[in-house]
Amino acid sequence: MTNPIAQAKANARTTITTVTLNAAIDKTYYVPAFDKGKVSRVGKVVATAGGKGLNVARVLKQLGHAEVAATGFAGGYNGRFITSRVREAGIRAEFIDIPGESRLCLNLIDGRDGSSTELLEPGPDIGAEALERFKRRLRQLSAESALVVFSGSLPGGVAPELYAELIALSRAAGADVFLDSSGEALVRGVSALPSFIKPNEDEIVSLLPEPRHADLREGIRKLMHRGIPVVAATLGAEGAVAGAGGRLYRVRLPKLETVNTVGSGDSFVAGYAFGHVRGWPVEACLRHAAAAGSANALSATTGDVDPAVHRRLLGEISVEEWPG
Template sequence: MITTVTLNAAIDKTYYVKQFGLGDVQRVTRQIAEPGGKGNNVAKVIRLLGGDVTASGFAAGSSGSFIEGSLMERGIQTSFVRVPGESRVCLNIIDESNGTSTELLEQGPDINAAQIIEIKETLHRLALQSSVVVLSGSLPPGAPAQLYAELIGIIQSTNARAFLDTSGAALSSGLQAKPHFVKPNEQELAQWLGRDRLDEAEWPAAAEKLASEGIAQVCVTLGSRGAIAFIDGEGYQIIPPKIQAVNTVGCGDSFVAGMAFAEERGADPAEKLRIASAAAAANAMSDKAGHIDYQLFQEYVKQVKVIAL
């Protein structure tokens, strides 16, 4: 089994309007509401790939009930810690006249020390039943920056493999715990090195440096340009299928889902990277984050190129 952890779960709501103007009354032509947060997106894609997955994290109020119920409708087991307040809503407004996106992201409920103890106990129980545990997304208000590092230690104590996908202080702290897998994007990798940006020629060396910190699998995602990976000391360049993306939200989560799914099945490094890149590409062809068409995914797996560095 794979467990995903979303500490700041959300309802991802998308509004489509004919033309978005500040100060104007907006008529929504179409809307989508999905159980969201990065870990929940990972769980949705793992399930669509055919994996057995349990989603955990914090959930609050009627929004939390919607998130849990929607995941269960998809065949995803849930084991959330309930907290007071309301899980957040992340609103994405799409201007159909030009395709631009405007996002409004709520903070989510405050988390206290007792609730952190409860999520640690829940995670330990789930990790004992799992081969892979994926920690994804931002930390909720009230959570210490070192929380992911502490959760990684709990996962490692059960012999499950810890996957980490976050940013900022949570990433810096989490890396010190040496998770099995991390997926920074190019900006997050540059920040880890104390740089504003990296030139394209610097990506492989930067990824290798991160891997040398004791992390078995490092995948640096580069959007439509693919990814650079170091897995067990070997470097790879991943060239994705050529597509005209519909929506790039959730592509990184889909990449993580593909890696976790392939990891549980014992795939070799090149196959892992093909599955992950194909899942990301399939997500880009859907208007929902954390969603893939399986037949399209299968076509894309054949098109992904993995080149040894």
């Protein structure tokens, strides 16, 4: 069986394409105090082109990956805002225009304790004609790409097994494939055996036949045994655990004074993808990923990594084999 990443390298592909099927405008409101049922005056607003895949794309550019493309669906005024912000970041925008309005996602940061409250709109339903146009676009992009990263929730109007179908489409075109989703979209998508997944601890256990009797280590091992080469779980301030090549790894972070953790998981995926397409060892990919996730947590903007901060954090993160 042909190795997709080896084939991509042989064809001198360098593009990483990110897929965000339910793109959004991410708006972060910083309020001195947020109390339910009361009027809150916003001190600062930060608006970005959002959705998990767009966070991955933006961080890839910030880390220095030259060729990044972003695709998905964009509709209405919000869709035009999203597309313009993607282009401003130097990312190739390949969105399918749809009727309706792309969603808005709000993140309220309470200045008293830094806690985050998120309000996520569902977004527009996707019709059959728009979905077929997207598949044609994805097939073209996959043929040019070393890696395609599928991230985030599925939009309304599509089947829960859509990620599995799209993973097969991209792989058939010669691209390697990552998946970072949740719920039923993750469960169905995992059946297509992407090269990398990043579920949380509960999701890893839920993917197993007998979740009641499983733990995190067993879950990662069994998912690798099913044919998924890399399984990573981020644990917030506790770092991350991962399985690759039949081995388990523990990633530990320095103590951080976090500003906004939203987008840190996406930044982790971007950091891993950056090393993966360059053929780095697993330990180096994980260190690069953890530094990106941590750097994002130190920024007020979602899906934002300062390269200087990232370089500093690389020396403060430990990656060790995890016995057991």
